[in-house]
Amino acid sequence: MNKSIQAIESEIKAIYNVALSVDCVIFGFEENKLKVLLIRSDMEKFQSKWSLLGDLLKAEEDIEAAAYRILKQRTGLDDVFLEQVAAFGNLSRHPAGRVVTIAYCSLINVMHHELKIYDNELHWHDVETVKDLAFDHQEIFETCYKRLQKRVQEHPLGFSLLPNKFSLRELQNLYEAILGIKLDRRNFRKKFFAMDFLIDIDEIETDVPHRPGKLYRFDYEKFEMKKKKWSGIDF
Amino acid sequence: MNKSIQAIESEIKAIYNVALSVDCVIFGFEENKLKVLLIRSDMEKFQSKWSLLGDLLKAEEDIEAAAYRILKQRTGLDDVFLEQVAAFGNLSRHPAGRVVTIAYCSLINVMHHELKIYDNELHWHDVETVKDLAFDHQEIFETCYKRLQKRVQEHPLGFSLLPNKFSLRELQNLYEAILGIKLDRRNFRKKFFAMDFLIDIDEIETDVPHRPGKLYRFDYEKFEMKKKKWSGIDF
DNA sequence: AAAAGTCGTGTAATTTAAACACAATACAAA
DNA sequence: TTTGTATTGTGTTTAAATTACACGACTTTT
Missing domain, CATH: 1.10.10.10 (Winged helix-like DNA-binding domain superfamily/Winged helix DNA-binding domain)
Structure with missing residues (x-):
């Protein structure tokens, strides 16, 4: 009990000084190419770079619910394939401070949501040409892509990308x-x-x-x- | 004194509403049985229940580094197999508040660390009889066990559990x-x-x-x- | 010296995967 | 209408991997 308030405060901050976010790697299939949905980064540091669709968790929000929220906001779809892939927490991954992110992989049928995508800053990219994403999103994307390649061989995920x-x-x-x-x-x-x-x-x-x-x-x-x-x- | 600490705590919590922890599912192999290392829960709510080895992340601590720290503290080993499995973040998973945990799977050769384990509250459990763990650790354990069963068929992980x-x-x-x-x-x-x-x-x-x-x-x-x-x- | 128990190797039958060929169908062009 | 072109649908044949199963060899124990 000899600790000062300051010591206790920094202890508490040490515990809570982490922000959590969710990033979604959304795959689609069009013109016989596998595509991924990216958005222009809104951070100055990453000006002109593309990034994954993500957001900070809200208070009292379940992680998977946050992933569905992002999907719904961006694609209008809510009954889609969604799977957690991994957590990324490099100390320097986010310029604003310590943000740990949970990456989700999602597969959607492009035909089902075409109307909502014509936002200037949102774009389907050919997975073959994705490079130099903002933050550590290149690594996250590649991890999710490899995971998809493996999973699609063992489970019938692919049908989510096709018409019925x-x-x-x-x-x-x-x-x-x-x-x-x-x-x-x-x-x-x-x-x-x-x-x-x-x-x-x-x-x-x-x-x-x-x-x-x-x-x-x-x-x-x-x-x-x-x-x-x-x-x-x-x- | 207590009040101001709580005030500070809730202030900080309002901003950083999530705490992050790491839990390690440590597998071993002895007497032809697959074992998992568990410890008695130190929380009153889970009195007498077993739990995984975990801890909160320290400030500025990398996630994987935290997993290695836990392993080192408990087994004395630092050159071991370690792999991230998944993040668990159910809102009600921890009685103290919102704690998201990243689960790691580890395989260690029991022969290499026998001396350090004779702590009263630390015990190797036969995986077949693990049940009713504290928190959501049962779910975490089962996820990691299934992941191990799959991974061990595709990668030479198993040798980590055997003598050289x-x-x-x-x-x-x-x-x-x-x-x-x-x-x-x-x-x-x-x-x-x-x-x-x-x-x-x-x-x-x-x-x-x-x-x-x-x-x-x-x-x-x-x-x-x-x-x-x-x-x-x-x- | 025999019994018990596991090691090390091999073969035949079955299943799965890889390589490959050709007739049938629909559209487009002449 | 006829012909050319492209793709569908269905094999077969060969090689490779998996499964089921048997027997002699080696060490320790009795």
């Missing part, structure tokens, strides 16, 4: 865009048919300058039924 | 303990020899009541050389 009805060509284009590789069309089809989660809805593409492909829907119900199999040791 | 020299039987026991399944001994060997990361150090087990097995070391160098192969879409 899609052709197998669209699906393959999506996977090729996300993974950055070319896949054999025949083996790709065989693989997905073998997984047996695609519902043939007995419709075909329209407005294509060639033989139209059949359209499918992903069977989320059936997917939920099947328990994940043992994947096997391999590294 | 180990037999294939020990390695298999480790995998069976982590994954909670039985594996065919012959196929397990074939698999690991095919991966070709085990160095035969030309020694054999001692003090076993049967034919001794050969001892191996993991070749981290060779592992770093090989780039991770394409794993394939499957869910």
Whole structure:
């Protein structure tokens, strides 16, 4: 009890002197390219640089709720894929002081929200050309992108980026865009048919300058039924 | 005196309404069981409950540095596997107020630190029987355990839990303990020899009541050389 | 010297993945 | 109407990985 008020004050500040924010890495798919939604930084230090969509947590606000709030504000969508990826807390990551951020990855179907995006400072970027983001957002983006590449191979996330009805060509284009590789069309089809989660809805593409492909829907119900199999040791 | 401290505290809290902590889920392996290191909660509300090892971040302390600090304090080890798993921030997770915690997963070789553990309130628990932890630590523990089960199949983490020299039987026991399944001994060997990361150090087990097995070391160098192969879409 | 227990290796059957070819369909151009 | 072009849809064949399963070899214990 010999401590001075000042000592106690700085102790308390030491505990509470951290601000928390959420940053969203929002992926979309358009013209057979994987895109990420960026906004111009509003900080002078990062003038002219692009940054992720983020905000400080409000008092009494749940972390995931904050991520949904940001998504809703920017895209108008609230029923979207959202997943926590990692926390970033480098001491020097934010010029205003100590701000730890929790990064979320989100996948949205661009078709569903096009109208709201024509804000001057908001833009879909091709993931291949994203560079030199504000803050530590380049690192956050790359972490989320790698996480997406891995996750999309093990879980049916990708369908969030496509229309409800899609052709197998669209699906393959999506996977090729996300993974950055070319896949054999025949083996790709065989693989997905073998997984047996695609519902043939007995419709075909329209407005294509060639033989139209059949359209499918992903069977989320059936997917939920099947328990994940043992994947096997391999590294 | 108390009043002014509280006044200061609530002032500061009004601005920085979140405290940040780190919790470590420290796994070990002993007697062919996967263990986790727990400590008695020091909070009255959770009297008699076990909790993870955690602490508030100090001012100007990097998050990962805090995790290493906790590990060092509790186990005496500082060159150990450590990996961020997730942030947990439920509004009601901590009785003292808003505390967001970043969970880290750590794997340590029990043999290397045995001497420091005989603190009354610190104990290795069999992961199978961990239940009813303090705070939201049950959820954190389960998240980290699942993450470990997945990661150990894709990366050579498991060797951190074993002595430098180990037999294939020990390695298999480790995998069976982590994954909670039985594996065919012959196929397990074939698999690991095919991966070709085990160095035969030309020694054999001692003090076993049967034919001794050969001892191996993991070749981290060779592992770093090989780039991770394409794993394939499957869910 | 025999029994008990685990080590180390191998083979056959099955499943999965990779490489590859061709007819069928729709549109566009002549 | 016919022909050319592009893409769909469906195989097959080969190689690689996984699974299931068996037997002799080696050390300690009795």
